[in-house]
Amino acid sequence: MPIRPPFILTLGSVLVSFATLMCSGSVAHALEEAEPKRVLLLHRSDLLLPATIEQDQITRKAIATAVPHRVEFHSEGFDIVRLSGPADGAELLSLLLKKHAARPPHLIVAHGPMQDVIAQNRARLWPGTPLMFAGIAEDRVEDPGFPRGIPGTTIRLDLRGTAELAMTMQPRARRLVIIAGNSEYDLKWRQRAVVALQPYRHRIVVEFVTDRTVEELEQFVASLSRDTILIFTTLYRDAANRVYVSREVAQRLTAVSSAPMYTLYPSQVGLGAVGGSVQDWNAQGDAIGDIARRLLAGERPESLALFTPSPPVCKLDWRQLQRWGIAENRAPKSCQILFRAPTFWSQYRTEASFIGLVVLILSALVVALLMERRSRQRAEVEAERQRGELAHASRLTTIGALSASIAHEINQPLFAILSNVVAAEVLLKSDHPRLAEISQILGDIRRDDERASEVIAKLRELLQRRPVKMRSLQTNEIVNSILRFVAGASRLHGVVITTELSDALPPIQGDHVQLEQVVLNLVMNAIEAMADIAAERRHLTVRTVEMPPGSVEISVRDSGAGIPEVIIPKLFDAFFSTKRDGMGLGLSIARSIVTAHGGRIWAQSRTDGATVCFTIPVSHADDETQRDAEIAA
Amino acid sequence: MDKRGSTVFVIDDDESVLGALRRLLEAHDMTVRTWSSTQSFLDEHDPSEPGCVLTDLAMPGMNGFDLQEALAHVDSQRPVIFLTGHGDIPASVRAMKAGAVGFLQKTVRPELLLDEIRAALEKDAAARESGRHLAALTTRLRSLTPRELDVLELIVAGMMTK
Numbered sequence: 060m061p062i063r064p065p066f067i068l069t070l071g072s073v074l075v076s077f078a079t080l081m082c083s084g085s086v087a088h089a090l091e092e093a094e095p096k097r098v099l100l101l102h103r104s105d106l107l108l109p110a111t112i113e114q115d116q117i118t119r120k121a122i123a124t125a126v127p128h129r130v131e132f133h134s135e136g137f138d139i140v141r142l143s144g145p146a147d148g149a150e151l152l153s154l155l156l157k158k159h160a161a162r163p164p165h166l167i168v169a170h171g172p173m174q175d176v177i178a179q180n181r182a183r184l185w186p187g188t189p190l191m192f193a194g195i196a197e198d199r200v201e202d203p204g205f206p207r208g209i210p211g212t213t214i215r216l217d218l219r220g221t222a223e224l225a226m227t228m229q230p231r232a233r234r235l236v237i238i239a240g241n242s243e244y245d246l247k248w249r250q251r252a253v254v255a256l257q258p259y260r261h262r263i264v265v266e267f268v269t270d271r272t273v274e275e276l277e278q279f280v281a282s283l284s285r286d287t288i289l290i291f292t293t294l295y296r297d298a299a300n301r302v303y304v305s306r307e308v309a310q311r312l313t314a315v316s317s318a319p320m321y322t323l324y325p326s327q328v329g330l331g332a333v334g335g336s337v338q339d340w341n342a343q344g345d346a347i348g349d350i351a352r353r354l355l356a357g358e359r360p361e362s363l364a365l366f367t368p369s370p371p372v373c374k375l376d377w378r379q380l381q382r383w384g385i386a387e388n389r390a391p392k393s394c395q396i397l398f399r400a401p402t403f404w405s406q407y408r409t410e411a412s413f414i415g416l417v418v419l420i421l422s423a424l425v426v427a428l429l430m431e432r433r434s435r436q437r438a439e440v441e442a443e444r445q446r447g448e449l450a451h452a453s454r455l456t457t458i459g460a461l462s463a464s465i466a467h468e469i470n471q472p473l474f475a476i477l478s479n480v481v482a483a484e485v486l487l488k489s490d491h492p493r494l495a496e497i498s499q500i501l502g503d504i505r506r507d508d509e510r511a512s513e514v515i516a517k518l519r520e521l522l523q524r525r526p527v528k529m530r531s532l533q534t535n536e537i538v539n540s541i542l543r544f545v546a547g548a549s550r551l552h553g554v555v556i557t558t559e560l561s562d563a564l565p566p567i568q569g570d571h572v573q574l575e576q577v578v579l580n581l582v583m584n585a586i587e588a589m590a591d592i593a594a595e596r597r598h599l600t601v602r603t604v605e606m607p608p609g610s611v612e613i614s615v616r617d618s619g620a621g622i623p624e625v626i627i628p629k630l631f632d633a634f635f636s637t638k639r640d641g642m643g644l645g646l647s648i649a650r651s652i653v654t655a656h657g658g659r660i661w662a663q664s665r666t667d668g669a670t671v672c673f674t675i676p677v678s679h680a681d682d683e684t685q686r687d688a689e690i691a692a
Numbered sequence: 693m694d695k696r697g698s699t700v701f702v703i704d705d706d707e708s709v710l711g712a713l714r715r716l717l718e719a720h721d722m723t724v725r726t727w728s729s730t731q732s733f734l735d736e737h738d739p740s741e742p743g744c745v746l747t748d749l750a751m752p753g754m755n756g757f758d759l760q761e762a763l764a765h766v767d768s769q770r771p772v773i774f775l776t777g778h779g780d781i782p783a784s785v786r787a788m789k790a791g792a793v794g795f796l797q798k799t800v801r802p803e804l805l806l807d808e809i810r811a812a813l814e815k816d817a818a819a820r821e822s823g824r825h826l827a828a829l830t831t832r833l834r835s836l837t838p839r840e841l842d843v844l845e846l847i848v849a850g851m852m853t854k
Contacts, residue, residue, distance in 0.1 A: 467750075467777040471706050474777070474798035478712035481802040485719035500715060507708050550705060551778065555752040595753050 095129040096355055098122055099164035103171045104304060106136035110326030114170050117344045118193055122168075125348030126355055133164070137176060152180050166355055168193050168347070169211075178206045189354040193347050194340065197367055198251070202244065210354070210363035212346045216323040217371040218248075218290070219255040220336025224373055224394075225288040225321045226263065228333065228385050232288045235259075236266045238276060238312070240294030240303070245269065248292040263288075272299045273308055280316040285383075287318035291332070306330065319383045325374065329398055333383065334375035342369035443527075446651055451524050453648045454576050457583060458521055461548055468514050468547030472507035479504050510543075517544045520572055527573065531566040531678040534603045534611050541578045542601065545586075552586050553594040559602040567611050568678030573652045577660075580645045581615040581671050587638070588619035588669065606674055610658060614672035622664040630662050649673070698813045699723045699743035703733050703759070704775075705751040709798070713746070713775075720806055722813075730754035734762055739770070742820055744793075744812035749776035749783060760790045769819050771812040775805070 100118055102111050119132050135155060167190040169177055174195060177184070184190070192211025199205060200213065222235060235256070239248040249267050256265050271279060275298070280289060294308040306327055313320045313331030322332035325340050346368035353363060373394035380387055380396070390396065404411060458465070483500045486492050517540065542549075542556060549556050567574075582599065589597040598618040606612045622630065629635045633647035653660040653673045660673035700722050704710045710726050717724045723743070727733040730747070731754055745763075749756035756774055763770060773794040774787050784795040793815065794808045836844065 463778055470777045470798050471709055475706075475708040475712035478709075478716040478802060482712070482715035482719040496715075503708065503711060507712075510708070547777070550752060551750045553750065553752050553755050594755060594758065597752070 095131045096126060096166065097131045097133065097162060097164045098166045098168060098351065099159065100132060100134040101167060101169045101173055101176075102134065102136045103173050103176070104136060104306075106134055109329070110306075111136070111170075114194060114326075114340060117340055118168055118170065118347055121344035121348030122166075122351040125345075125352040127352075128355070133159070137173070149180070152183060156183065156185075164188055166191070166351055168351065170194055172196065172199070174199055174202070174205055177209070178204050181206060189360050191347075191350050191354060191360070191363075192365060194338070194343055195365075198247070199244070200365065208361045209365065210350050210360050211365050212343045212350070213365060213367045214325070214338035214340075214343070215367050215371055216292075217336040218251055218292070218323060220371055220373070221290055221321050221323055222256055222259065222288070224334065224336050224375075224391070225290065225319075226259070227391060228375075228380075228389050229286070229288055229319065230389070232286050233264060234266065234284075234286070235263045235288040235290065236268055236283065236318075237290045237292060238280075238294070239267070239269045239292045240296050240305075240308070241270055241298050241300070242293075242296035245293050245295055252292075270298050272297050273301070273303065273311065276308075276312060277315050280312050280318065280320070283316065283318040285318060289316060289318045289320040290335075291320055291322055291327075319379065319385065328374045328376055331379070332376065333379040333385065334373065334394075336371045336373050338367075339369060339372050339374075443655075446648075446655070447527065448524075449644065450573060450576060450648050450652060453580075453644050454521050457576075457579060457645065458518065460583070461545070464545065464548035464551050465514065465518060466547075467551060468544070469511050471547070472511040475507045476504050479507075514544060517575075521575065521579070523572075525572065527570045529568055529570055532569055532571050532574070534564050534567055534613060534675070535560045537571055537574050538578055538601055538603060538613065541575050541582060545579065545582055548583070548586060549599065552590065552597065554586050554589060554597040554599050557598065557600045559600060561604045564603060564605055564611050565677045567675040569656045569675055574656070574675065577649045577652055577673060578613065578615070580649050581673075584645065584671070585615050585617035585619070585669075588617045592619060610674040610676045612672055612674045614670050616668055616670040618668040620668075621666050622662060622669045624664070627662055627664060631660065646671075697723075697742060698817060699725055699741060700809055700813070701733065701737060701743055701745045701770075702726045703728070703730060703745065703747040703751075703756075705729060705748065706777075709748075716802060716806075717809070722809070730756075730759045730762070733759070739766065739768055742813075742816055744771040744773060744809065744816050746773050746775055746809060749774050749787075750778065757786065757790070760787070760792065764791065769816075769823075771816050773808055773812055775800075 100115055102115065104111055106112070106115070115134050122132075123130050137151065163185055165188065167185065167188055169190065170193045172195065173192070177190070177192075181190070190209055192209055192213070194212055194214050197213040197215045218237075225235070226232065237248065237252050239245040246269060249269070252265065252267055259265070268276075268279065273294070276294075283289065289312075291305075291309045291312060293305040294303055295305060296302055297308075306324065309320070309322060309324075309327050309332065310330050319333045320331065322328060322335040323337060324335070325337040328334055328337060346366075350363055354360060373391055375390055375394050375396045377387070377396050377399040379385075381400075387396065479500045483497050486497055486500075521544075538558065538560060542558070578601075582601070585599050586597075589599070596618055600616045602612075602614045602616070604612050604614075626637065631646045631650040633644060635647070650660050653675070657676045658674040660671070662669060662671045664670075700717050702710060702713050702717070702724060703726075704713065705728050707728065710728060714724045714726055725737075727736070730751065733745075745759070747756045747759055754762070756772075756776070760772060763772065771793040772791070773796065774784075774792055775796050775798060776783070777798045779795065779797045787795050793812050796805060796808060833841075833844075
C-alpha cells in the first residue's frame with residue numbers, strides 16, 4: 060500500500076506555514092506600524108469655532124475609518140485674514156513648515172475656503188505630499204486662480220433651494236432680498252440670483268443688495284419689515300474695501316435683522332440664520348475618507364476628482380423659528396429641524412421621573428392615609444353607636460329589674476289620690492262642706508299625680524333609644540331625679556338614702572340620660588350589696604362635690620360588706636359579675652359612659668362598706684353649642 | 693260595741709300616702725294617728741289605747757314584719773293590717789301566719805279597706821272587752837276563799853247544788 064505521510068506531519072506543516080504567513084504579515088505590518096500616517100488638517104479660521112470643530116471631527120473620523128493604517132492627525136487654524144491680512148500668511152506658513160519639519164505629513168487636507176492660500180503657497184507647502192480639499196464651495200472652482208489638479212469634495216451652494224424653502228416658510232412674504240459683498244466673487248451672486256430665481260419673478264419681488272459697508276448693511280437689515288425674506292450669500296469685501304469672513308458678517312447681520320435671514324452655508328445654520336438648503340457635512344465624510352485612503356495608498360492626485368458627493372438638504376434652526384414665530388409645520392417633511400430646545404422632559408428626564416415617582420408615592424401614601432382615617436372614623440362612629448346600643452340594652456335590663464319597684468312607685472301616689480278622692484266625696488256630701496280642706500285635697504291630688512307622671516316620664520326616658528345630647532347639666536338634679544325614681548326600690552329593700560349634695564356646683568357637660576344611667580347603676584348595685592345585712596343598718600349615701608380643677612365628683616357609698624380586694628381591679632370589666640345571674644355589663648358600661656364624657660370612675664372598699672366614685676368634667680363656655688352626635692344611645 | 697274611742701294607728705314612710713290615709717279615715721269618723729316609721733311608733737304609742745294598726749310592709753329601717761315581731765314580743769293583742777304597695781303571696785302568707793288580721797294591697801278599693809279596718813277595730817274592742825271581763829272574773833276569783841274555791845270547783849264539775 061502507498062505510504063501516506065503521517066497526518067501529524069501534514070497538520071504540522073500546514074500550521075507552520077500559516078504561522079509564517081501570519082508572522083510575515085504582522086512583521087510587515089509591524090514595520091509599517093512603526094510609522095503611522097500623519098495627516099495635517101488645515102482650516103481657514105479659528106480652530107475652536109463649532110463649525111470648524113464639526114468639520115475637523117468628521118474628517119478625522121472618515122479618514123481613520125477609511126485608511127487601513129494607523130493615522131495621526133494634526134489640525135492647524137489659519138486665522139490670517141481676519142487677524143492680520145494677507146501679507147503675514149507667508150510668515151505663518153514658514154512657522155507651519157518649521158513646526159512640522161521633523162515629522163512632515165503624509166497627507167494634507169484643506170478645509171473650506173483655503174483655495175487662495177493653497178494657490179499662493181502650494182510650492183512651499185510640502186510639494187511632494189498629496190493635498191486634498193474638503194468642503195470647498197463648488198462655484199469657487201470656476202475662479203480663474205483656482206489651483207488645478209487637486210482632488211477633494213465640494214459643497215454646493217443652493218440659492219434656489221434656499222429661496223424656495225424661505226418662500227415656503229414665509230408664504231406671505233412679498234420681498235426677497237439677497238445680500239452680497241463687493242468682492243469679485245460676491246458680485247457673481249447677482250448673476251446667479253437672476254438665473255436661480257427666474258421662475259419666481261412673478262411670485263415675489265427680488266432685490267439684490269450690494270455695495271454697502273457692513274454698518275450700512277446692519278442698518279439696512281434692521282429696517283426691513285418682518286415679512287421680508289433675507290438671503291445672505293457671501294461678503295468677503297464690503298464697500299469700504301474691508302476684508303471679512305463671510306460667516307461672521309452673516310452673524311452680525313442676523314443679530315440686528317428685523318427680518319428672517321436664510322443662508323447657503325451649512326456652518327451658518329445655528330449661528331443666527333433661520334436655515335437654508337445646505338450641504339450636509341456628514342455626507343461629505345465618506346467621500347473625504349475614500350479620497351484620503353487612495354492618496355495615502357499612493358494614487359496620483361491628478362487621477363482623482365473634485366466633486367460634490369451629495370445634494371444639499373433642508374435644515375432649519377428651531378430657535379430661529381421660535382424667534383420669528385414661523386410655524387414649524389410649514390417646513391417640508393424632509394427638513395431637518397436642528398437645535399430644538401430640549402424639552403423639560405428630555406433635559407431633566409431622570410430628575411423629573413424621580414420627582415414624579417416620589418410625588419406619586421407620596422400621593423399614594425396620602426390617599427392611603429386618608430382612606431385609613433376615614434375607615435378609622437367610621438369604625439369609631441360604629442363603636443360609639445354600639446356603645447350606645449349597649450348602654451340602652453343595659454338600661455333596659457336595669458329597669459327590668461326595677462320593674463317591681465317602679466310599679467310600687469306608681470301605686471303609692473295612685474293610692475293616695477284615690478284615698479283623697481274618697482275623702483273629698485265624703486266631705487262634699489256633708490251639709491257644710493269644708494271647702495278649704497277640699498281645696499287642700501285637690502292640691503295633694505295634683506302633687507301625687509305629678510309624682511306618678513314623673514316616674515313614668517323618667518321611665519320612658521330611660522327606656523328610649525335616643526341620640527347622645529351633650530348639654531350643660533346640674534349634677535344635683537341628675538342625682539335627685541334618679542333617687543326619686545328609685546325611691547320605691549330603696550323602700551322595698553329597706554334602704555335609707557342620705558344625700559350630701561354640695562351647693563353651687565359648677566355645671567357639668569354631659570348627656571343627662573347616660574349620666575342618670577350611671578347613677579342608677581351605682582345606686583342599684585349599692586342596694587343589692589346591702590341585701591344581706593340587717594335592715595336597720597342599710598344606709599346608702601350619695602355625695603356630690605366639686606373637684607378642682609374642672610370636674611365634679613359623684614360618689615355612692617353603701618354600708619354593705621365591702622368589695623374583696625382581689626375583685627376591685629376587675630370590677631369594671633365587661634362580663635364580670637359577682638351576682639349569681641348577673642351579666643356583668645352594668646359597671647363596664649358605666650365606665651365607658653364616664654370615659655366618653657372625659658371623666659374617671661373608680662371604687663374603694665372598707666369592711667363597713669364600699670364606695671364607687673366618678674368624675675365628670677365641668678362644662679366650659681364654648682361647650683354651650685350642643686354637640687349632638689349622630690348615634691343612637 | 694262602741695268603737696268610738698278606738699284609734700287607727702297608721703304607719704307608712706310615704707308622706708303623701710300617710711296624709712291621704714288620714715284624710716280618708718277621718719272622713720269616715722275614725723280617729724287616726726300617724727307615724728312615718730316603725731321605730732317612732734313603737735317608741736310613742738300607748739299599748740293600752742284601743743285601736744288597730746294599719747302599716748305598710750316595705751319601709752326603710754324596720755319594716756312591717758319587724759313591727760309584727762316587736763308587738764308579739766310584748767304580747768300585744770293589737771290587730772295589725774298590712775297595706776302594701778307591692779305584695780306577693782309569700783309575704784302575705786308570712787304576715788298572716790305571724791298573726792296579721794289582714795293583708796291588703798294599695799290597689800284595694802277604699803271601701804274594702806275601711807271595712808277591714810272597722811272589723812279590726814271591732815275585734816280589738818271585743819278582745820279588750822273580753823279581756824276586761826276576764827280580768828274582772830279573775831279578780832273575783834282571786835277574792836274567793838279557799839273553801840269558796842272548792843265549792844266553785846264542785847259546781848263547775850257537777851253543776852248541781854242538789
